[in-house]
Amino acid sequence: ARRADRLEALAAETGAIAVPTDITEDDAVERLLGIVADAGGADTLVNIAGGARGADPLAQAKTADWDWMYQANVVGTMKMIRAFLPLLRAQREGGTVLNLTSTAGMVSYEGGAGYNAAKAAQRAMTRALRLEEAEHGVRVIEVLPGMVQTEEFSLNRLGNADAASKVYDGVEKPLTSEDVADIITYAVTVPHHVNLDEIVVRPLAQAAAHKVIRKQ
Structure with missing residues (x-):
């Protein structure tokens, strides 16, 4: 960090x-x-750096926001993987790479084009890596969370606390960072021959990207 x-x-x-x-x-x-x-x-690399900036439609897209998202989510992840692969390949019991992406990389939404694009690129990179590294004994796992309420994600994206809090208004029990951490821990500690390729996790209140149950 x-x-x-x-x-x-x-x-x-x-x-x-x-x-x-x-x-x-x-x-x-x-x-x-x-x-x-x-x-x-090291035998395990967990890439959780990233984030979103802005919620502008493409017509008002800010280049600086897109540059930051691509660097933080895609290029930074690439640099970490490229650097650590020799150590991971050298592990007798095999190495592991886990990338934390997002359901935003699967389904696009209005105002999310920059983050959608960055997470879709990170997801594509992860899938290519799995194909490239299986022969080297390195398993590659992707965890794709939906709505997770943290102290920073929406605040950093939207720039003010009021707007950030409205993202979760009425949502009963959104996921927490602890929930995601538990899933990551499980995925990287199961026997090495078990590869959980993709884990999509959402709160019960988020039935799909386009359907969120909000109670008043």
Whole structure:
């Protein structure tokens, strides 16, 4: 992650090694790779960086927002995978790559073109990687969440707290980050010969991308 304060708190709680990293920066990725290699390598890479910016229709699309989304969701994920594949291929029991994408990469919606495009590209990359890496003993998993209520996603996308809160108005029990973390944990810890190619997860209230049950 990018924020040292949160990483330091997590490291104190878990014993993890905290390395603040911007995955869009080549030097930062190489530094992270070196630290991991020196610590003994890795058998699993979980790519959860990304996000959305803006909800403009294409007619008012902001180039800066699209550039940020493509770098954060697609190019950054590519850089991490490219850097860590040699370590993952070297694992005797086999390596794992898990990419957190989104149902936005499956179904487009008005005002979401930039995020739809970025997540669809990340999804396509994930599927290609699975084909390329099976012969190297690296399994590739994709988790595609629907509506997840977190403290930042909608706020970062829409720019103000009122607009962000309205996204979840009336939605009974949207998914939480803990729900998604539990699914990721399960997917990467089942026996290595089990490959959960694609896991689509939505809250019960979101029957489909176009149907969300909202109670008043």
